[in-house]
Amino acid sequence: MPNVITVSGLSKTYATGHTALNNVSLDIRRGEIFALLGPNGAGKTTLISIICGLVKPTAGSVTVSGFDIVSQYRETRSRIGLVPQELTAEAFESVFATVSFSRGLFGKKPDPAYVEKVIRSLSLWEKRDSRIMTLSGGMKRRVLIAKALAHEPEVLFLDEPSAGVDVELRRDMWRLVRELRDSGVTIILTTHYLEEAEEMADRVGVISRGELILVEEKAALMKTLGKKKLSVELNAPLATIPARLAPFNLTLSDGGGCLTYSYVTTAEGSEGRDHGITALLEALSAEGIAFRDLHTEQSSLEDIFVSLVRRS
Amino acid sequence: MNLQVNLPAIRAIYTYEMNRTRRTIGQSIVSPVLSTSLYFVVFGSAIGSRMSEVGGVPYGAFIVPGLMMLTLLTQSISNAAFAIYFPRFTGTIYELLSAPVSPFEIVAGYVGAAATKSVLLGLIILATAALFVPMEVRHPFWMLTFLVLTAVTFSLFGFIIGIWADGFERLQLIPMLVITPLTFLGGTFYSLDMLPPVWRTVTLFNPVVYLVAGFRWSFFGTADVRVEVSAAMTLAFLIACLLIVRWMFRTGYRLKS
Numbered sequence: 001m002p003n004v005i006t007v008s009g010l011s012k013t014y015a016t017g018h019t020a021l022n023n024v025s026l027d028i029r030r031g032e033i034f035a036l037l038g039p040n041g042a043g044k045t046t047l048i049s050i051i052c053g054l055v056k057p058t059a060g061s062v063t064v065s066g067f068d069i070v071s072q073y074r075e076t077r078s079r080i081g082l083v084p085q086e087l088t089a090e091a092f093e094s095v096f097a098t099v100s101f102s103r104g105l106f107g108k109k110p111d112p113a114y115v116e117k118v119i120r121s122l123s124l125w126e127k128r129d130s131r132i133m134t135l136s137g138g139m140k141r142r143v144l145i146a147k148a149l150a151h152e153p154e155v156l157f158l159d160e161p162s163a164g165v166d167v168e169l170r171r172d173m174w175r176l177v178r179e180l181r182d183s184g185v186t187i188i189l190t191t192h193y194l195e196e197a198e199e200m201a202d203r204v205g206v207i208s209r210g211e212l213i214l215v216e217e218k219a220a221l222m223k224t225l226g227k228k229k230l231s232v233e234l235n236a237p238l239a240t241i242p243a244r245l246a247p248f249n250l251t252l253s254d255g256g257g258c259l260t261y262s263y264v265t266t267a268e269g270s271e272g273r274d275h276g277i278t279a280l281l282e283a284l285s286a287e288g289i290a291f292r293d294l295h296t297e298q299s300s301l302e303d304i305f306v307s308l309v310r311r312s
Numbered sequence: 313m314n315l316q317v318n319l320p321a322i323r324a325i326y327t328y329e330m331n332r333t334r335r336t337i338g339q340s341i342v343s344p345v346l347s348t349s350l351y352f353v354v355f356g357s358a359i360g361s362r363m364s365e366v367g368g369v370p371y372g373a374f375i376v377p378g379l380m381m382l383t384l385l386t387q388s389i390s391n392a393a394f395a396i397y398f399p400r401f402t403g404t405i406y407e408l409l410s411a412p413v414s415p416f417e418i419v420a421g422y423v424g425a426a427a428t429k430s431v432l433l434g435l436i437i438l439a440t441a442a443l444f445v446p447m448e449v450r451h452p453f454w455m456l457t458f459l460v461l462t463a464v465t466f467s468l469f470g471f472i473i474g475i476w477a478d479g480f481e482r483l484q485l486i487p488m489l490v491i492t493p494l495t496f497l498g499g500t501f502y503s504l505d506m507l508p509p510v511w512r513t514v515t516l517f518n519p520v521v522y523l524v525a526g527f528r529w530s531f532f533g534t535a536d537v538r539v540e541v542s543a544a545m546t547l548a549f550l551i552a553c554l555l556i557v558r559w560m561f562r563t564g565y566r567l568k569s
Contacts, residue, residue, distance in 0.1 A: 014569055052410040056568055074316070077412040088403035092335060093328075104324025105411045147407065 004030040010060035020046040022210040035197035036190040038207035044190035081153035085160040087140045091133035106151035138169040158189040229297040232259040235290040321413045325421025352444045372445035377528040378500030392426035392470030415561035426467035455530035468553035494520045504536040
């Protein structure tokens with residue numbers, strides 16, 4: 001897939017002396033959902049703000065569809081839609097008027113039919129004549145998304161989209177994001193809700209203290225860094241782990257009632273033929289150890305993230 | 313340099329601002345017209361009828377151009393200042409900054425709308441004044457030129473204040489402490505001839521004197537200062553404001569970090 005955004009050597013030091021971004025390079029592929037993951041203050045919003053034109057970079061460059069964000073800002077900005085983190089909208093305007101305003105501001109001719117389509121897709125049609133100040137937080141978030149989509153952008157930035165959002169809106173939003181991706185829109189979201197990145201993203205970039213620590217396919221990331229745990233609940237408690245099971249490095253817990261096995265799944269199956277799950281289960285039955293249940297747990301992006309940030 | 317112009321954006325900003333005016337018509341149109349009309353009633357009709365003519369013009373008519381200027385200056389400034397300050401205050405400015413618009417388009421939209429409103433206000437006040445005192449406009453073309461030029465210049469000035477201000481009280485600071493006194497002392501209610509010679513000289517350092525004088529000339533054909541000087545001063549201030557706005561966008565002053 002060709003790249004839609006290319007970030008090269010981007011740095012930002014604010015007037016206060018705070019370095020928010022340090023030599024970040026990143027390619028965003030056309031049509032993907034990219035999750036930018038990092039704790040608060042890591043530099044996620046600064047990165048987005050530079051690409052969208054809200055903050056001036058100190059060093060480095062960014063191109064969007066091959067156009068430079070500084071010298072060809074009309075080309076780049078007209079292709080980008082931004083949903084900011086804060087719920088900021090014109091309090092006294094109606095929903096329809098504010099979405100139409102955004103379309104005009106981004107250089108598109110008025111198209112009430114298209115504005116209606118966007119507003120409907122966000123379940124806002126009944127509220128089209130309401131003043132924005134009368135809407136709930138979730139509704140305001142929908143309005144901001146509608147504003148960002150009003151000019152038919154190729155790239156959509158969602159800055160912390162689920163902050164303060166209820167379950168229903170989150171579900172709606174993810175449905176919409178997938179539909180947009182299917183229609184060819186590239187989506188970049190920032191989040192510190194890790195399950196969000198895990199659920200939505202095709203690729204994940206981890207940012208910490210202004211540096212991009214890692215960019216990887218989510219599936220590959222889960223595979224290389226995702227440890228799995230198998231817990232075996234025994235019928236009868238064991239006092240010690242039998243010698244034959246020693247190679248599996250098992251741990252015994254729950255008063256001897258539970259055996260835990262850590263492993264990593266790879267494309268070839270579970271780690272090593274001698275120590276894999278199959279081997280373990282065979283060894284258990286050979287030892288005559290009966291069990292009533294077993295379940296596996298996968299380490300979440302959160303665990304991966306915590307270990308990455310600690311490592312850096 | 314990009315020569316294309318984002319016309320839909322100018323239209324969007326302009327329409328948005330004019331809608332805001334319509335929404336708040338009581339505060340943005342009715343209230344300034346009403347307060348200016350009170351001046352006509354008190355100074356023009358009531359007191360003015362007992363005053364002698366100024367340079368051959370009845371006092372009631374004499375103060376009309378000055379009062380129009382007073383409203384034009386204060387309303388242009390406060391309207392444009394508020395228009396750009398409010399999005400900065402609420403945070404909605406993000407959209408403007410992330411949009412494919414040039415500084416020219418932003419200024420054209422905001423200043424255009426603020427100036428339109430001021431010109432409308434000026435004309436409504438003139439029409440209202442004509443109800444109280446007989447009015448004639450000797451040079452209608454120049455009257456409109458001065459009206460539009462002043463409205464644009466001071467809307468630009470207001471725009472600058474709106475970007476500079478970092479609180480609501482600062483927004484009011486310049487109009488209250490500088491513009492209103494300068495206007496009252498700028499020959500709104502009197503001719504410079506009425507002042508002692510020393511004060512006449514001091515007054516010539518007040519830029520508003522030139523605005524009022526030029527505008528008054530377009531009504532009555534006579535003025536305290538030459539009309540060319542008035543026009544030149546207005547243009548000079550306009551250019552100064554344009555340069556400041558350009559500098560603000562070049563550096564991202566209080567807009568971008």
